Amino acid sequence: MSRATRSPARTEVDFGPPARAVAEEARAWLADNAHEAASHGEVRGITPKGAWTDTLREARWLCLGWPEAFGGRGLSGLEAAAVDAEFARAGVPRPTLGMGESLVGPAVIVHGTDEQKARFLPRILDGTDRYCQGFSEPDAGSDLANVQTMGVVDGDELVITGQKVWTSWYWDATMLFCLCRTDREAAKHDGISYVLVPLDRDGADAPRNGIELRPLRQIGGDAHFAETFLDGARAPLDNVIGGLGNGWKVSKTTLGNERGGSAATQHVRFEVALRKLVDEARRRGRTDEPVLRQRLAAAHTRVELIRFGGLRTLAALVDTGDPGPTASIAKMLWSELHRDLGELALDVLGPDATVVGEGYRLDRWQADFFGSRSSTIWGGTAEIQRNIVGERVLGLPREPTAE
Numbered sequence: 001m002s003r004a005t006r007s008p009a010r011t012e013v014d015f016g017p018p019a020r021a022v023a024e025e026a027r028a029w030l031a032d033n034a035h036e037a038a039s040h041g042e043v044r045g046i047t048p049k050g051a052w053t054d055t056l057r058e059a060r061w062l063c064l065g066w067p068e069a070f071g072g073r074g075l076s077g078l079e080a081a082a083v084d085a086e087f088a089r090a091g092v093p094r095p096t097l098g099m100g101e102s103l104v105g106p107a108v109i110v111h112g113t114d115e116q117k118a119r120f121l122p123r124i125l126d127g128t129d130r131y132c133q134g135f136s137e138p139d140a141g142s143d144l145a146n147v148q149t150m151g152v153v154d155g156d157e158l159v160i161t162g163q164k165v166w167t168s169w170y171w172d173a174t175m176l177f178c179l180c181r182t183d184r185e186a187a188k189h190d191g192i193s194y195v196l197v198p199l200d201r202d203g204a205d206a207p208r209n210g211i212e213l214r215p216l217r218q219i220g221g222d223a224h225f226a227e228t229f230l231d232g233a234r235a236p237l238d239n240v241i242g243g244l245g246n247g248w249k250v251s252k253t254t255l256g257n258e259r260g261g262s263a264a265t266q267h268v269r270f271e272v273a274l275r276k277l278v279d280e281a282r283r284r285g286r287t288d289e290p291v292l293r294q295r296l297a298a299a300h301t302r303v304e305l306i307r308f309g310g311l312r313t314l315a316a317l318v319d320t321g322d323p324g325p326t327a328s329i330a331k332m333l334w335s336e337l338h339r340d341l342g343e344l345a346l347d348v349l350g351p352d353a354t355v356v357g358e359g360y361r362l363d364r365w366q367a368d369f370f371g372s373r374s375s376t377i378w379g380g381t382a383e384i385q386r387n388i389v390g391e392r393v394l395g396l397p398r399e400p401t402a403e
């Protein structure tokens with residue numbers, strides 16, 4: 001198990017000439033500034049807040065793929081991956097500005113008008129607009145095109161009514177990016193619009209724009225999601241991205257980004273978690289148990305597979321500029337490893353893992369166990385990723401649809 005206990009700093013990949021230049025710039029900058037990261041505790045949220053995030057914003061290490069005109073660096077996926085690898089090597093975080101940066105920004109850049117880019121992107125970058133995602137509904141999760149939330153045009157506004165669910169990071173959001181049906185007569189995938197809806201909230205106040213957020217309490221005691229009820233919520237028609245009825249296409253840009261991940265570094269957090277788990281097993285004198293040893297070793301093998309998978313995604317980026325369906329393989333592998341590591345950790349803890357109850361604060365392994373159960377669900381379930389891999393990588397027949 002000695003390799004699993006090594007530092008993640010061994011990530012050494014040559015990303016090729018264009019990426020090498022920006023990687024060298026990042027390395028030089030980190031040599032001068034990385035020490036700052038350790039001294040600042042960042043406040044986590046939809047958009048992380050704190051001095052380190054401000055330093056990154058100023059030095060333009062946020063929103064790397066965005067056009068330079070909007071504060072980004074216009075980097076390709078490969079170049080961004082090279083920068084991430086440098087930050088991982090230096091052992092300092094490169095927080096992203098949440099869903100605004102990773103999901104809404106790319107959709108606006110690809111499908112928005114020039115006016116929309118100029119209006120929405122700077123507000124994401126400076127933290128004014130913080131987005132939560134209103135896609136899923138009680139009957140529209142994997143089958144997202146089944147959204148029933150209605151959007152009705154009223155003058156120069158869209159009036160939205162319906163129910164969303166699993167709205168993550170809702171507590172601090174100022175905007176909801178939302179899919180709604182604006183044409184009941186159109187075919188299922190055609191009548192959908194992608195709209196940016198203001199929550200009209202002031203600080204920690206409840207939203208006012210006809211929107212109610214009802215927190216969903218989780219098994220670990222936190223409430224990381226809300227049910228979102230929209231009752232005549234209003235958004236200017238100018239906030240519809242890609243035009244009325246084109247929301248499905250726009251949402252695919254968003255989901256493509258959600259599934260893209262950071263190919264060069266996606267294994268690092270599991271490498272670190274496994275290293276800590278091996279230490280925990282050692283502390284408990286359990287590393288001599290053959291079955292446990294075997295499971296820890298198997299987990300190490302899977303971390304390596306994720307690392308190699310990331311390299312394959314990078315290769316796809318070099319060849320075509322698009323991670324393609326390799327990102328689905330990655331999501332499948334890391335989410336299932338996350339879930340299994342959660343179970344393995346509880347087995348390492350043994351009876352200690354069963355301590356729960358009123359007033360007891362879950363330890364990191366217990367909390368991670370509960371959190372890990374969601375990884376194979378959000379951003380496209382592991383089964384849906386298998387469908388994508390079956391159809392687009394292996395060329396198997398498409399699954400039958402109801403239509």
Ligand SMILES: Cc1cc2nc3c(=O)[nH]c(=O)nc-3n(C[C@H](O)[C@H](O)[C@H](O)COP(=O)(O)OP(=O)(O)OC[C@H]3O[C@@H](n4cnc5c(N)ncnc54)[C@H](O)[C@@H]3O)c2cc1C
Pocket residue numbers: 132133134135136137138140141142143165166167168169374375377378379380381382383384387399
């Ligand atoms: C932690 C977390 C955060 C989330 N955050 C958000 C958010 O911020 N905003 C948002 O809009 N949504 C969010 N979601 C919702 C998430 O996108 C959905 O849960 C997910 O798409 C699955 O949909 P569902 O829960 O309706 O399950 P269903 O689609 O009902 O699926 C139920 C089961 O059936 C399987 N299944 C369904 N269809 C197929 C198929 N065609 N082939 C094989 N198996 C199938 C699924 O894999 C699953 O096991 C979040 C979910 C989680 C867990």
